[in-house]
Amino acid sequence: MEKLEKFKSLGLSENTLKALSRKGFEEPSPIQEKTIPYLLSGEKNVIGQAQTGTGKTAAFGIPLVEKLNRKPGSVQALILTPTRELAVQVSEEINSLRGYKKLKIMPIYGGASIEAQIRELKKGIDIIVGTPGRVIDHINRGTLDLSKISFFILDEADEMLNMGFIEDVEKILSKTNNEKRMLMFSATMPSKIKVLAKKYMGEFDIISVKEEQLTTDLAEQIYFEVRKSDKFEALSRIIDVEENFYGLVFTRTKVDAEEVANRLIDRGYSAEALHGDISQYQRERILKKFKTKNSNILVATDVAARGIDIENLTHVINYSLPQNPESYVHRIGRTGRAGNEGTAITFVTPEEYRKLLFIKRFAKAEIKKSTIPEIKDVINTKKQKIKEDIKSTLSDNINNVYEVLAKDLIEEFKEPEKIIAAVLKNVYQDELETNNYNEIKEVSIDKKGKTRLFVALGRADEMNPKKLVDYIEKETKVPGRIIRDVRVFEKFSFITVPFEDAEIITAIFKKKSKGRKPLIERAKEKKDNNDRNDNRNNDRRSNGRNSSRNYDNNNRRNNYNKKNNSSDRPKRNYNKSANN
DSSP states (O other): OOTTHHHHHTTOOHHHHHHHHHHTOOSOOHHHHHHHHHHHHOOSEEEEEOOTTSOHHHHHHHHHHHHOOOOTTSOOEEEEOSSHHHHHHHHHHHHHHSTTOOOOEEEEOTTSOHHHHHHHHHHOOSEEEEOHHHHHHHHHHTOOOOTTOSEEEESSHHHHHHTTOHHHHHHHHTTSOTTSEEEEEESSOOHHHHHHHHHHTSSEEEEEOOOOOSSOTTEEEEEEEOOGGGHHHHHHHHHHHSTTOOEEEEOSSHHHHHHHHHHHHHTTOOEEEEOTTSOHHHHHHHHHHHHTTSSOEEEEOHHHHTTOOOOOOSEEEESSOOSSHHHHHHHHTTSSOTTOOEEEEEEEOGGGHHHHHHHHHHHTOOOEEOOOOOHHHHHHHHHHHHHHHHHHHHTSOOOHHHHHHHHHHHHHHOOHHHHHHHHHHHHHTTTTOGGGSOOOOOOOOOOSOEEEEEESOOGGGTOOHHHHHHHHHHHHOOOGGGOEEEEEOSSOEEEEEEHHHHHHHHHHHHHHTTTSOOSEEEOOOOSOOOOTTHHHHHHHHTTTTTHHHHHHHHHHHHHHHHHHHOTTSOOOOHHHHHHO
């Protein structure tokens, strides 16, 4: 099938097709295949339902690029996202899709200079990707006019709901015109989303794709605990212990990709590096070489590997742990395809173990611990392969000249074993030498320990130990019975939970914080382990030498209470939550 043929059939312009080619896209994802032609041809409002990591951004970004032209003086499209990170990501993605079209796209979010954003808005922006809070701020300042927009897009609508943004979204919608086209994308479809759609979208169609398992059962998922300095040695052993290794090796940066690929080449492997600095010509050459198996190892970054569709991979190796769970799902989804089994291997340093736990929960995947092959195992595997190669050659028709030479050698030296050994050494050189490999030191990760967490709520917020435990259980679904050593002070509290549950709690509250400091985070290590005077000393410190720390705590608590009491935000009362 011709490259980009399916994208061409969707009716895209040559400019967009070239942009997709530069990004390495080959085929549209299911949500893209259904949504793009609908948005290009129809006029109705749309709800797109698909899981995270299925290409939703391009599903609405490509039609926007196709339908809009530069129009100085007024915003043509507004895309709302729940987090600043997503706003930046969506903005960059659409910017890369516009090709040579002169559209101006800008993310606006809290934490960035509002003065700089105002200057850019005055110059004229076509597509704004923003978080609700900062968008409302600009509307209130009179620096953002949404009365003439053509498209209003709500990205990750279910997350907007979970994070308490729906009232903000409604406030923003009230400032838009009635003629706009509204698009809503969500991984799930809770009832409140449907209520919002009926209230503001009028007639709408739902475009959904079949929900698939995040990670395939055909991909065996394992992880190795390894020091950073031993990762390359571990990679070499994995490659050598496999009979026909054909895999993608993911690194975090382009520098790492180059370094790992070059070290593999120096060791005699057939490897290539793929990253953002590679030209389009080089990219196509490298991919062609890899797809035809003229090279069997491709070391790549997430960005460079986006859109690549390669069949029959035996391995995907996370040389560097991915930045987020979505990237993990994308990476390992490239093995275990079309009924073929594959293996996804992740290298984890002791410092990264918490992150691995978070990825496991998100992907709902069983990632089992395994042991790195020992040197003797690698050598035995190579010996077996040599035997099989010789057996295979014996079954072929061997030229008589070699048989004559073999007889001459046996008659002359009378030692067949030594003759065969000399031939093997001549052919395989030092392939079976154990000193080709370095020792890998064993690492130990404490998986059963406890973690102390700091909570920016205390007696001043009407908290007591029971209410605090009930509140955390309500918000995170972590069982209250495992929350121990609860200490509630005037303006903050401490709790102790098992290592793994600490990851759940901190991740959830970080997500709910909307870019501000979360209500719950890991406690700083104590300089003095004597707990006898904790209560008295902590209360005294609130007015003493740690005033800057308490200023941050007060800000977090005030932000929390402001959110609960503000008339334009959802009412959320932790006492009510605790008693429900």
